[in-house]
Amino acid sequence: MLERQPVLFHGTNHPLSATAPNTADADALVAQAETTPLSDGGIAAAALLTETLAKTPDHHAAQLLLNQLHHMFVPRWHFPMMADASRNRAYAEAINAKVQPGDIVLDIGAGAGLTAMLAARAGAGHVYAVEQQPMIAEAAQQVIADNNLSDKITVISKWSHDIIIGKDMPERADVVLSEIVDSNLLGEGALATLKHAMIHLAKPGARCIPESGILMAQPVQSDALTETMRPRSAEGFDLSSFHKFSRMAQITPNDAAALPLFPLGPTVPLFYFDFTNPDIAPARSEQTLTCDTEGTVHAVVVSFQMQLAPGILVSNDLRSDGHWGRTAYLPEVPMPVTPGTGLPVIAQHDATKLSLSFNCDGEDSGAHTTLTLQ
Incomplete structure (x- = not known):
């Protein structure tokens, strides 16, 4: 009620x-x-x-x-996502590159139907647009009808795990299309959903959009972020005992404009995800972030880069201006650094959520794992 x-x-x-x-x-x-x-x-x-x-x-x-x-x-992030011209263009290019005439396309998390319509326009034989939320699915049907594509797209208002081949879809998909990641690639259950889809709903050798992703960490300086998330005092009163509740900050694109984040070193890969064959096992990554600029580390920002198709990337790193936010992890106290300073961190995920801690007792080996999108 x-x-x-x-x-x-x-x-x-x-x-x-x-x-x-x-x-x-x-x-x-x-x-x-x-x-x-x-x-x-x-x-x-x-x-x-x-x-x-x-x-x-x-x-x-x-x-x-x-x-x-x-x-x-209807989560509010749907609207800036649909308005993200760079994201839309990248998906359109990837879909044009990977969808072949006559393909059966499974679009998971169809939302308003944009990616399903892009697949239909690219020549798909039929698109099955899966949207779990009935109110959104109903609106997607109308959007698709408004664009005269109802004969090419079937909206299925179900969780993709409940789809039955031969009932909901006549055959398995040639292409699995999705945009169900959050700012850390994990929060919408993308790995488990895509693993199920590639095993149970897709043909052997099916193509996947996106193909892969890398989760990265970067040390940043931002006095404004610290002053906003951890004000030291107000009207002469010490507020520092309240800071323990502010160890992580979700930074929206608007926040990023108001709270500038200045990189103090390069991004370092934490985890690599293969969306064509997802691994849903928990994982741990110990890395050392090397600073190449003098300053103060106020936070470590975690961002991603996804490969939709060969040569077609989307990202929410500090240089991007898309709709995705970023997650910032704040150390207990700001850390002054000079060029060459190493900041050991421990990142862990359980295939749905991410944590990051500062390994202040760790040794700086200087060794970084290098991952590239292929």
Whole structure:
């Protein structure tokens, strides 16, 4: 059920009832929406609220609840992602390079349907666009219809692990297409999802977009980041005991503009992921980040580089301006460094989440593993 608004909703006796006598039907629809289970992903409740607003466009309660539903089931990152021209162009180029005429394409995490439509435009015989969230899947169907591609694309509102060949798809896919990574390549369960897809839903030797990725770490200086995430005092009071809650910061593109991050050394690879044959075993990487500039390490930023197709890369490193954010790990205290200083770190993942710690007791061997996208 939708969370009730404590001030506005008391049956139908919210403020609108006193000023708009013709809203009784609309109020009844809102009351029904409030008690409608959300087990269908919000579809039924959203339909009731949409009907309410068709009758009474300025119905305050319906507007609030519909906005709440949309925020609940349609993550806000969808919109800057769709507006990311560099990301869209890279995917379009990779899809054109890898999709062949007549291919069966499986698009996992289809969202609004953009990558599915790119695959259809590239000549796919048919695209099966898998979107787990019913409200998003319903909108994707309309977007695809608006672009006259309903005959080339089938939207499947299921978790990809539940797809059955011969029922949901007539045959296995020639190409597995996805964009289900977060800023650390792990957070949306990409490795397990793609491993299942390549084994159970794809033909032997199927092509994959993206193909691979590297997760990297880089020491950075940012007084503004420290002042924002760890203010030392306010109005003369010492706040330092609160800093223990600020060991990691999710930095959005807007944050990066407001809190400039200055690199103090090159990126160092932590993990390599092969999306054509994902390994979902936990992994640990001990690396030494070498600083080549004098300054103060306020954080280690973790970023990625993905290869969509040979020669076609996307990244969220410090030079990129796309929609992906970055994760910054803050040491207990800022660390002054000079050229040649080594900063040992330990990174670990369980195929879904990443942690990074500062190995202050580790020895700086100066040895780095070099990984390249192929």
